[in-house]
Amino acid sequence: MNPVSSFFHGVADRFRALPRWGRLVVLAVVVVLVYFLPILNPPVITTPDSDFGAVLFLCAMYALVAIGLNIVIGYAGLLDLGYIGFFAIGAYTVGVLGSAHAKVPLLLCIPAAMAVTLISGVVLGAPTLRVRGDYLAIVTLGFGEIVRLILVNADKLTNGNRGISGIPTPPSLDLFGVPHLVWDGFVARVDLDNQTRFIKFSVVDSIPYYWLALTLVFFVLFLDWRMQNSRVGRAWEATREDEDAAELMGVPTFRFKLLAFATGAAIGGLSGALFATKQQFINPDNFTILYSVLFVAMVVVGGQGNRWGVVVAAALLTYLPERFRDLSDARFLLFGLALMALAIFRPQGLMPARRNVRAKRADEETEVLEEGAAHA
Amino acid sequence: MPDATKGPAGDSRPDANEPPKDLADEASVTKADEHRGTRVDDDSVLPPDEEAVPDTSVDISVEEVAHLPKGKMLEVDDVTLRFGGVTALDGVSFHINTGEILGLIGPNGAGKTTCFNVMTGVYQPTSGQARFMGEPLGKRQKFQITKLGIARTFQNIRLFHNMTAMENVLVGADAHHSTGMGSALLRLPKHKAEEAEGNDRAYELLRFMGLEKRADELARNLPYGDQRRLEIARALATNPKLLCLDEPAAGFNPAEKARLMELIQTIREQGYTVLLIEHDMKLVMGVTDRIVVLEFGKKIAEGLPAEIQDNPAVIAAYLGVDEDAS
Numbered sequence: 196m197n198p199v200s201s202f203f204h205g206v207a208d209r210f211r212a213l214p215r216w217g218r219l220v221v222l223a224v225v226v227v228l229v230y231f232l233p234i235l236n237p238p239v240i241t242t243p244d245s246d247f248g249a250v251l252f253l254c255a256m257y258a259l260v261a262i263g264l265n266i267v268i269g270y271a272g273l274l275d276l277g278y279i280g281f282f283a284i285g286a287y288t289v290g291v292l293g294s295a296h297a298k299v300p301l302l303l304c305i306p307a308a309m310a311v312t313l314i315s316g317v318v319l320g321a322p323t324l325r326v327r328g329d330y331l332a333i334v335t336l337g338f339g340e341i342v343r344l345i346l347v348n349a350d351k352l353t354n355g356n357r358g359i360s361g362i363p364t365p366p367s368l369d370l371f372g373v374p375h376l377v378w379d380g381f382v383a384r385v386d387l388d389n390q391t392r393f394i395k396f397s398v399v400d401s402i403p404y405y406w407l408a409l410t411l412v413f414f415v416l417f418l419d420w421r422m423q424n425s426r427v428g429r430a431w432e433a434t435r436e437d438e439d440a441a442e443l444m445g446v447p448t449f450r451f452k453l454l455a456f457a458t459g460a461a462i463g464g465l466s467g468a469l470f471a472t473k474q475q476f477i478n479p480d481n482f483t484i485l486y487s488v489l490f491v492a493m494v495v496v497g498g499q500g501n502r503w504g505v506v507v508a509a510a511l512l513t514y515l516p517e518r519f520r521d522l523s524d525a526r527f528l529l530f531g532l533a534l535m536a537l538a539i540f541r542p543q544g545l546m547p548a549r550r551n552v553r554a555k556r557a558d559e560e561t562e563v564l565e566e567g568a569a570h571a
Numbered sequence: 572m573p574d575a576t577k578g579p580a581g582d583s584r585p586d587a588n589e590p591p592k593d594l595a596d597e598a599s600v601t602k603a604d605e606h607r608g609t610r611v612d613d614d615s616v617l618p619p620d621e622e623a624v625p626d627t628s629v630d631i632s633v634e635e636v637a638h639l640p641k642g643k644m645l646e647v648d649d650v651t652l653r654f655g656g657v658t659a660l661d662g663v664s665f666h667i668n669t670g671e672i673l674g675l676i677g678p679n680g681a682g683k684t685t686c687f688n689v690m691t692g693v694y695q696p697t698s699g700q701a702r703f704m705g706e707p708l709g710k711r712q713k714f715q716i717t718k719l720g721i722a723r724t725f726q727n728i729r730l731f732h733n734m735t736a737m738e739n740v741l742v743g744a745d746a747h748h749s750t751g752m753g754s755a756l757l758r759l760p761k762h763k764a765e766e767a768e769g770n771d772r773a774y775e776l777l778r779f780m781g782l783e784k785r786a787d788e789l790a791r792n793l794p795y796g797d798q799r800r801l802e803i804a805r806a807l808a809t810n811p812k813l814l815c816l817d818e819p820a821a822g823f824n825p826a827e828k829a830r831l832m833e834l835i836q837t838i839r840e841q842g843y844t845v846l847l848i849e850h851d852m853k854l855v856m857g858v859t860d861r862i863v864v865l866e867f868g869k870k871i872a873e874g875l876p877a878e879i880q881d882n883p884a885v886i887a888a889y890l891g892v893d894e895d896a897s
Contacts (some may be wrong), residue, residue: 237795337639394675409703413884420757421755421756421758422752422756425762425766426748426750426762426765426766426769427736427750427752427755428750428755429738429741429742430745432733432734432738433731433734433742434733436730436733437731437732439693439713439727439729440725440729440730442712442713442714443691443693443713443714443716443723444742444805444806444809445713445714445717445718445722445809446714446742447714447744448714454752458752487781531613557605558801571850
C-alpha cells in the first residue's frame with residue numbers, strides 16, 4: 196500500500212469504526228467547518244494573492260463538474276473529452292434566457308439550463324455512443340470545439356465574441372451579517388467591519404456563491420450515491436467492465452450509456468449555470484478545450500469512480516495554482532510536473548475507487564499470502 | 572407450494588431438515604479452521620488456497636422456470652452462418668427439450684461456440700433461424716434474448732473483474748428488474764423490493780455455488796475454479812429457462828470436473844434446462860441426456876450418449892481415423 200491511499204483509507208476506516216452518532220457528529224463538524232472556511236480565513240490555507248471566497252467558489256464549482264464527469268468516465272467508462280461543451284451550454288442557456296434575449300429569473304434559468312444540456316447530451320450521445328474507447332474520445336473532443344465555435348459564430352443568439360453580460364444573480368435574502376475573522380500571525384480577531392451578508396449575492400462578495408455551490412455539491416453527491424448503489428450504478432459498472440458480457444447478462448448497455456452521458460451532461464450544465472451567475476459575464480473564451488482536459492485531469496487524479504476522490508482532486512487542482520500564485524508562471528510548470536509524477540507513480544489516482552472495506556481486506560490478505568508464498 | 576413442484580431434489584430434501592444442515596455446515600467449517608489454526612470470525616474471507624464447496628442442498632429453483640410445458644424449448648432450424656468465405660455453421664438443425672441436459676460436442680473449431688453465439692444473439696445467422704419457446708430469435712438484441720430466458724457463460728471467463736462476486740451476481744439478477752433512475756433516486760418501494768429480491772437471490776446462488784464467503788471479494792481476486800462457478804451463478808441469477816455453459820470445466824482437473832458435472836446435474840434437477848459444450852467426451856457421456864456432435868460446422872451425429880459413443884463418424888472426428896496408431 197502506498198502512503199497516500201493508506202492515509203485516506205486509514206481515515207475512512209476509522210470513520211467507519213465510529214458508532215452511528217459519532218459519525219454524525221464528525222460529519223456535522225466537517226460540514227460546518229467547510230461552510231465556514233472563507234469566514235475563518237485560516238492562515239497558511241488562505242490564498243494571499245486572490246480572494247479566498249472566490250477561490251473556494253471555484254473549488255466547489257469544479258467539484259460539481261468532477262462529480263458529473265465521474266459518472267461518465269468513472270462509472271460508465273466513457274472517455275468524454277468534450278465536457279466543457281456541456282458546461283458552456285449550461286452557462287449560455289442562463290445567459291441567453293436571463294439576460295441577452297429575455298429576463299427570466301435565475302431560479303427558472305437553472306432548471307432550463309439542466310434540461311437543455313440533458314437534451315444536448317442525448318443528442319450527442321445517441322449517434323456517438325455506438326463507437327467505443329478512443330473513437331468516442333475523439334468525437335467528444337470535436338463536440339467541445341463545435342460548441343465553442345457555435346458560440347462564437349451564432350452572433351444573433353450569443354453576441355459572438357462580445358459575450359453576454361448582466362446575467363442575473365440568485366434571489367437574495369439578506370437576513371443578517373456574518374463577521375469575518377482576521378488573523379494577526381496566528382492570533383484571530385473578529386472583524387465587525389467586514390461582514391458577509393446572509394445571504395446576499397453580489398459582485399463584491401463571493402462567499403454566498405460558495406455556500407450555494409457547496410450546497411449543490413452535497414446535494415448532487417447524495418444523489419450520486421443513491422444512483423451508484425442501485426441497479427443503475429451496477430449496470431454502468433458492468434458496462435465499463437465488459438460491455439459484451441453485460442449485454443449478454445441482460446443489461447441494455449446502450450440505454451445505460453446514454454443515461455450516464457445525459458446525467459453527466461445535466462450536472463455539467465448545472466455547474467455552467469453556476470459559473471454564469473457568479474461571473475455575470477460570459478464569452479466563448481471561458482470555454483476553451485483546455486478546460487475539458489483539466490476536467491478529465493480532475494477525475495483521473497482523484498481516482499476514477501470514487502466520488503470523494505474526484506471532489507478532493509477538483510478542489511486541489513483549483514486551489515493549488517491559486518495558492519501559489521506568487522510563484523507566477525513557474526506554478527504551471529510545477530503543476531505539470533506534479534501531474535506527470537502522479538501519472539508515473541500513482542496511475543490509479545490519489546484515491547482510487549474501493550469496493551468496500553471487506554473487499555479491501557480480502558485484497559490485502561491475498562497480497563500477504565502471495566508474498567508469503569513468494570518467500571517460502 | 573406442493574412438494575412435487577420442487578423437482579426431484581425436493582423429495583429427498585424436506586424443508587424441516589435444512590436448519591440442522593446449515594448448523595452442521597457451520598460447525599464443520601469452524602472445525603476445519605481450528606484445525607488449521609487460523610482465527611475466523613463471522614465476516615472473514617476464505618484464504619485463496621481453500622477450495623470452496625458448493626452446497627447443492629440450497630433451493631435455487633424459480634417458479635417461472637420450473638413449470639414450463641414439456642416439449643421443444645429451443646429449436647435450431649437449418650442454421651447457416653458464413654463469415655466471408657468461411658462457413659462456420661452449415662445447415663445445423665437440432666433442438667433442446669425442456670428439462671434435459673443436451674451436450675454439444677465436437678473437436679476444436681467445429682463451431683460449438685459459434686452455435687452458442689447464434690442462440691444468444693451475438694451473431695445473426697446467414698440463413699435459417701433459431702426459435703426459443705416457439706418464437707424466432709430473429710433480430711432481437713442480446714439483452715432481450717437474455718430476458719426471454721437464455722443465459723450463458725463464456726469459454727474465456729468474462730466476469731466483471733472489478734466488481735465483487737456479489738455484485739456480479741446482482742447484475743445478473745437485475746436482468747428481470749426494471750428499476751430506473753427515478754426510483755433509484757427517490758428510493759421508491761420498487762427499488763427497495765427489487766434490491767431485496769436481488770440480494771436474496773444472489774446470496775442463495777452464492778451459497779449454492781459455495782461462494783458465500785467470497786461474496787465481497789473482487790471477482791478478479793477469486794481462484795480460477797471459483798471464477799468459473801461465479802459465472803454460472805451470474806447466469807443463473809437471470810432466471811434462465813435455458814442455461815448455456817460454454818466449456819465450464821475448461822482448465823479443471825478430473826476431480827474438479829466430476830464435481831462440476833454433479834453440480835450441473837443438481838441445477839437440472841432444480842428445474843433448469845442445460846445446454847453444455849464440453850470437450851471431454853467421458854464427462855459429457857456421464858451427465859447428458861442427449862448429445863449433438865458438430866464437426867467443421869456440420870452436425871455429424873445426434874442421439875443418446877451410448878449411441879454417440881459407438882458412432883463411427885464421431886470416433887473418426889474425435890480420435891482421427893488412425894485411432895490405433897496413437
